[in-house]
Amino acid sequence: MNLTPTSVKFDIGDGRIVTIETGKLARQADGAVTVRLGNAILLATVVASKEPKPGQSFFPLTVDYNEKFASAGRIPGSFFKREGRLSDYEVLISRLIDRALRPLFPDDYLCEVQVLVTLVSSDNEVMPDALACLAASAALAVSDVPIQEIISEVRVARIDGQYVINPNRTDLARADMDFIIGATEKNIMMVEGESKECSEEDMIGAIEAAHAAIRVQVKAQEELRALINAGPKREYTKPYSNEELNAKITGFAKDKILTVAKSALSKHERSDAFSAIGKELVEFLGEELPDEDKPLVGKYLHDLEKEVIRNMILDQKVRLDGRALDQVRPLAMETDYLPSPHGSALFTRGETQSLTTVTLGTPEDELLIESAATSNYVKFILHYNFPPFSTGEVKPMRGPGRREVGHGNLAMRSLRIMMPGADYAYTVRVVSDILESNGSSSMATVCAGSLALMDAGVPLPKHVSGVAMGLISRSTDGAWAVLTDILGDEDHLGDMDFKVTGTRDGICGIQMDIKVDGLSMDVMRSALEQARKGRLHILDAMYEAQPAFRPEPKPQAPRMEKLIIDREYIGAVIGPGGKVIQEIQRETGTTINIEEVGEKGEVSIFSTQKENLDKALTWIKGIVAVPEVGEVYESTVKSIMPYGAFVEFLPGKQGLLHISEVSWKRLETMEGVLSEGEKVKVKLTGTDPKTGKFKLSRRVLMPKPEGYVEREEREDRGERGDRGDRGDRGPRRDDRGDRGPRRDDRGPRRDDRGGDRGGDRGPRNGQEGQPMKFDDQE
Helix, strand or coil, X not given: CCCCCEEEEEECCCCCEEEEEECCCCCCCCEEEEEEECCEEEEEEEEECCCCCCCCCCCCEEEEEEECHHHHCCCCCCCCCCCCCCCHHHHHHHHHHHHHHHHHCCCCCCCCEEEEEEEEECCCCCCCXXXXXHHHHHHHHHCCCCCCCCCEEEEEEEECCEXXXXXXXXXXXXXXXXXXXXXXXCCEEEEEEEEEEECHHHHHHHHHHHHHHHHHHHHHHHHHHHHCCCCCCCXXXXXXXXXXXXXXXXXXXXXXXXXXXXXXXXXXXXXXXXXXXXXXXXXXXXXXXXXXXXXXXXXXHHXXXXXXXXXXXXXXXXXXXCCCCCCCCCEEEEECCCCCCCEEEEEEECCEEEEEEEEEECHHHCEEEECCCCEEEECEEXXXXXXXXXXXXXXXXXXXXXXXXXXXXXXXXXXXXXXXXXXXXXXXXXXXXXXXXXXXXXXXXXXXXXXXXXXXXCCCCCCCEEEEEEEEECCCCCCEEEEECCCHHHHHHCCEEEEEEEECCEEEEEEEEXXXXXXXXXXXXXXXXXXXXXXXXXXXXXXXXXXXXCCCXXXXXXXXXXXXXXXXXXXXXXXXXXXXXXXXXXXXCCEEEEEEECCEEEEEEEECCHHHHHHHHHHHHHHHCCCCCCCEEEEEEEEEECCEEEEEEECCEEEEEEHHHCCCCCCCCCCCCCCCCCEEEEEEEEECCCCCCEEEECHHHCCCXXXXXXXXXXXXXXXXXXXXXXXXXXXXXHHHHHHHHXXXXXXXXXXXXXXXXXXXXXXXXXXXXXXXXXCCCC
16 A cells, blocks of 8 residues: 655745645545645545536536534534534635636536545634635546646735735735635636725735745646656546537527527517527427437537627627626615614615625624634624525525625625724624625625615714726637626626726725636736726716714614723722623613723623613713812712711722711701601712721802801820820729729619610710711811
8 A cells, every 4th residue: 555645845935934745635536635834734526527517508516515523622512512514615715716627628528526624723824715726626637527727726915015816814814805716827717805995006016916826826736747757648538519400500599699699678578589590400400400419409409609709798898787898887776765773774776686685783793703723703704695586487496506605795895994993892794685696696796785884873984896807808809898887697608707896095805707818918008097987987876875973873773982981990890790781771771792802891881762871871880980189979879877878879899978078057866857768969078998888978069158157176085196295004904903893893883774864875875866976066
């Protein structure tokens, strides 16, 4: 048994080494490799059927990327404690690989192909999505599965003004541009990512930097293929064809198709017209058509439609709906469309329509996103729904597919750039329901989402819009045309789907798929400039519909306030076992979230009613407030004692309101003066230097009675510490042994004290029911 692997290595540009290895793992697959960077290892396998399924008319490529939680030493958090269906994160990476690989296979190759990429070892600093396509392409390269070119993908980020290839996770947090780009040695094939309003030329610079790195990776795959002495690619069965039938169909239908294509019909009218041509063609060909030729009729007719329409656009500059090449379809926008949601917008562009809602939630509504290496909570969520009625079709309603996940992610990344920072306490969920679709519903989601967010009062500094661009090219003469705001049919028959989102100041998001062999930089520059003009046109209409965000949320939306407190007060706000915070929430009907951030505590308060929010805010401010001498407080009487009342003047802070400070009038008793629960204004006059207890006064806030004269303090009592002559008491203390008989005799005297001394000593001893006598009360 030979398990000796073959490997190649290359430097990605900064001393980090990538290793591609084959021949040791998964040897029964048609192709299998591992790709390693740091401690991150991905295993990629490819298996292809030897023959296509009978009647197969399309290329069935399946790409799945998944992460083993064991790769990071973790156990899945699901009930079954095992990996289940692919997460959205894994679906997005699968799409990145699929979109780059699909154009590499021959057009007439219809055998089923399955590509599986698995993260088997994780590294906290290595982003595996940037290596996944390299692994998949390398597995295809060492196999005999027929591909026309070798490809790879890299992440390119601009960090501190410099383009960095496959940056570490920590460094990526500082990037203002983040793109994943796929390419062959010669041509760009796929672009996806986000940026903080970068310019079109910055975008070109990032693509060129990525392409240079990809060429190194393609060369490494070619070297690995040579080292294992890989043989030629396998032969495969070509689908049956009949050129005579094709010519016959072309002669009958070509002019009819052109007539319909130039009529500027609506989507369904055009579809019905093309269907009518198909029925006429079947009648023309007759019923004696051989069985093997019958499936070719629809294929040849579809191919003819594609050719006629493409040539019409290139030669006559005429589009299916009659627009100019750079013209955006008619726009209609309406905000505050629905009465109950916290924000809503209806965006219509031609025959594409999105009804988008915004919901404002608390931090408890945050979404947990887990991968093998990370577990993060996110406060901005966007979901995209594409029901079958939006295209006039009947389909079963199931969970969101990969298309919905990908379109929603593009819109989310584009809008996230403009979302407020961490100090914005709301969790925000945007939901786009596509009600009608004829091209670029993801861009409609971006526009509707921006409008709905501002309608909800989310403080977006700028609107974000998006537009989808198309490309028609002809290899025979090199002619090409870029189309603004493509229709669904133009997307289907075109060579490029290029979506660009952004503000008036730059690009926020981009997604590009190439269906032909690459894209030159000249075409890329033209497409980006045309997209910029289309984006600005849509933005002008959006600012007319919703010039800025609402100054405050709608009445039905939860109100939010954020309070920053010292970390030492977090425990006081929470209370033992959460007693205090639970009481605040119960009494005020609010939701409160406390998070420790550095040396501070962030307290977020949510309520549907402003008065409840203000009540909770005041309560918490009182808990964390430092009492200031001289300040006046609204206090609550907590208990009544003979010598005064204990009052709470700040949450959790009590002091004694002495009987002498209740009123200017001398009080013999507290009975009937104050009651428990009564609100009393008091002034903090000081604190006891020894005990730290608060000194409160009510009388200083009351008008002084006319003719009132302050009683002078008795100097001898104020100087009680100077009673030096008491030293002679020593001998008396030493002689206490003689007091035995007197102690025995104290019983009768105690019984007699009430009669002889009660009237004189009662006030001095503070007997219950009688006022105490203090120095200033004579």
